Amino acid sequence: MKTIEEIKAAIEAAVPGAGVEVVVNPSPCAQHSLRLDPDSALAVARFLRDDPELALDFLSNVTGVDWPDREISEKVKVARTVAKTVDGVEQQVEETVDEIRKRVEPGCLEAVYHLYSVVRKHGPVVIRMRTGNRTDRVELPSLTPVWRSGEFQEREIFDLFGIVFNGHPDLRRILMWDNFKDHPMRRDYVEPDDYEYEPTAHDAVLAKAQAHRAAAQAGAKGQEGAGAAQ
């Protein structure tokens, strides 16, 4: 099988202007991946499937990964002028100071595809795409028109991560019910506190459930006057 660099070169030769980037995987299995530009992803996917040498005709696994916004604090050396009193005279002195800068690395959602070849019996080739951010630019092109095995798996990503796949034939929730809000696999998902009463060894769960019930009862009383008898 071609190495990841050769595949990248082949893609760039076949699909002009395709933004392909190699993502190195440091683990011992060394399954490196290619990050595709969403705009040209569909053309690249078609090439990967139809190219006689690669013939990646089997899309095995599709999954999403959530990368939330990260706050990174780093030490930077900064040169700045400070007013200082040297030998009794006030002067402007240049001086390097350590400064801790905080910046927020914007998060994104990522879709990862594992491709194999049934004809050539090789693989995996891993391709990934990133959305613009996690809130309003969450669209990616669907690769289901190229490989149908993405149909349910992309629906699952849409359901659990909230990536909207453009061009998917039937994009709706698959595991959660249709009017469910939010996406449970995101890392900042807050689980509901309305557990059914289940006293466990963990009092935290019980306390949470009781607080929820109290709030719900208070709300019901306020609205109806009579309140829910329970």
Add this chain to the structure above:
Amino acid sequence: MTASFKSPAEPKLNNLDLAPSSEPGISGDLLEVAMGPHHPSTHGVFRMDIVLDGERVIRLKPVFGYLHRNHEKIAENITYIASMPYTDRLDYICSLTNNWAYALAVEKLVGLEVPERAEYLRIILGELTRFQNHASTIGFLIQEMGASGTPLMYAFREREKILDLFESLTGSRMMCNYMRFGGCRVDPSAEWLDQVRKVVAGLPAFTDEIDRLLTSNEILMARTQGIGILPPDLAVNAGITGPMLRASGVNYDIRKIDSYGIYNRFTFRVPLGERGDVYDRYMIRLLEMRESIRILEQALKNVPGGPIVDPKSKIRGFRPKPGEAYGRIEAPKGELGFYLISDGGPNPYRYRVRPPSLVNLTILEDMCLGAAVADVVIIFGSVDIVLGEVDR
């Protein structure tokens, strides 16, 4: 939560802009039927929204999620080893192959070596699992054709012997929780291996029995031949794996392709179907059971001694270095893969199960279009799914 939620397209099922009745002499409305979630043929809680024109299916949409408990989210909040017993509950018929797939993915992520003896044990347990899965699948499939009980009970009698072996080794019949990263949990005694040899010696008689009982049965042939045909190119494109794919004539068995574990040391054949109908799927399972026996006989001949777990593997304080890995095996139902991303912490950053059962249902509608309702039941049965794995 500020994520914009784009309202999905309305399910197409509700707009019945479909062709009028195709049956000559019958005019009438299309009928929408919800088959499931509590339907005996659906092997659990699974629903098919079917649009019927007379007795013919003209649209079928599977509805999932009744057994969804977000296994992946649970796994991301607990340590690596703590997910191992949860994998038992994915495809609860074949817990040992689930363990194996997860262990394999972690071994790829960390770079652990599995000792020889553990590899042999994994092969033995994996093939026993495959055998009992195929036996009960055939039993259930025939049950859904109306042969209530007989073949299923024969299959269960055989499965019982295998489950007894699992129980005496791992302590549990179905939730085995046996494999560990870089090996296995308990070292079997020589008596246990003798017991396995005894059971395996009796398995060919069972496959012959099923063969005589069913293969040339005219009713079975009439019900299954030419039903639910899956063309090979569609099967590959839709990511179908396992006996389903091979019944369509595509030679793709991960045991041969990846030769994970030590499968390359054993001689076995990959049975292939010709037409890709339900009968072929039945036959493939029967033939694979025979091949499993062959592998078992070879593996049981010389189980080496030695340790059963990599000394580098540790159970407390297991923190893989950052990276990711995708490990897959040929589970009895198809390709079972685990995709892990580690950020160096004690819990996986991302944990994904690639369930064969879910992906194999992609083409359920294609196979059922034009079939009668009674055939939907057996086409669905021939896919061989477990809802614990579909919904996770």
Add this chain to the structure above:
Amino acid sequence: MFGEGILKGLAETAKNFFGSYVSADRLTTVEYPEKRLEPIEAARVFPFLVYDGGDWQAGLRCVACQICEKECPPKCIYIEKSKDKKPDAVGKMQFYPTRFDIDVSVCMSCQICVEVCPFDAIKMDKLFELATDDRFGGLILDRGMLAKSNQYFHGIHPTEAAEVDARLTAERAKSAAKAGAPAAKDAGRPQPPPPGEK
């Protein structure tokens, strides 16, 4: 001939039907409450706490390190650590659990707690007939209900218990020797033999 396959199949069922009168191998079911299968040594149901000696409160091996609580996949263990210490089996001062609850309605019998325990304090029990009419309280086992003697452990898992005992005896002898060594150097006279187990 049409129908041949069906006849062949029927012959097979007939063979099984009559075979079940002669071959015990064909009858795999056991009429449970009256007849019971032989207990399997590897069987695991729910965990219990092992104690040495005769008094469970004094001999509990658990030192409330809370590893099992952290590692438990369904999080069914709840431990409260003691403020004070008391001597363990070899006389070393250790913490002990003032509260140790296992919610067996949540426990999934996976044995992870047994594997992670560095003190061999928690092991798997075999009792499975635990039905109760109190769904909430009756299924939370506290440390008194969980504590079972080492003899009981030997009774249900003889091989494993023998291994554990051998290992613990060796470890305790080693730690006793280590504790005795500096004293021996200073005193310059033979030490009394290390205290035996129990």
